[in-house]
Amino acid sequence: MPPAHTTGDATVRVFLGELAGDRSPVATFTPLLGAQIDLPPHATVALDVDPSFEHGVLLDQGDLRAGGDALGIGDLWYQSPGCDRVELTNRGDTPARALLLGGPPFGEELVMWWNFVGRTHDEIEAFRAQWQDQDERFGEVAGYPGTRLPAPPLPNGRLRPRRNPTPRGAP
Incomplete structure (x- = not known):
């Protein structure tokens, strides 16, 4: 498992690419982003992302909003290129865990x-x-x-x- 670092209230583990000043040691042949984001109850994090990428947030556990949209377990939220931030909010009373995925569109x-x-x-x-x-x-x-x-x-x-x-x- 990649080492974790803290960004605001979130714990971030970057397993592909780069996010919040942390870079994965995994070599890729195209620019990609993959990170596990853990948020404690009632916490929000805004992550600066590459605006040339499209991004997805996949909810694993918790009560999460991505970009203001509520997600259910297993839901994949999509953000088109042109945005330079992804904001996640845990609205629940238990921790939330999600994957942030990104890369340039085909x-x-x-x-x-x-x-x-x-x-x-x-x-x-x-x-x-x-x-x-x-x-x-x-x-x-x-x-x-x-x-x-x-x-x-x-x-x-x-x-x-x-x-x-x-x-x-x-x-």
Whole structure:
């Protein structure tokens, strides 16, 4: 586990990239951000982030607001590029824990479904088939209790690419 440091009331563990003056020792091939944020009850933290990144906050436990939006356990909050701060508030009486993830947006439209990212519906369909066939492309899943988790069935319609995010305030 990466070492923790304190930023305001938050305990921050940076496992990818750089945040709040702390840098992960993990080498990456693209600029990325990954950090665990622990907030005590009724605490708020504002974190300076790279405005060229898109960011997500994934809530693991607690009663958290990200950018003013309430999150449930397992919810992923999204902030488009163009913002230089992420504000988190623990509204509850127990500690909150979340992951802050970030990176530059892809320059192309992508199709995202389950654990797969591709450029077209057909690519996702092929990736799903490879996963189901335990293709070596995906490696071996170790440490998962029970048999390998199967991919869910594809939806009845065709998957469409998501639009690239536009920075807040951009036309």
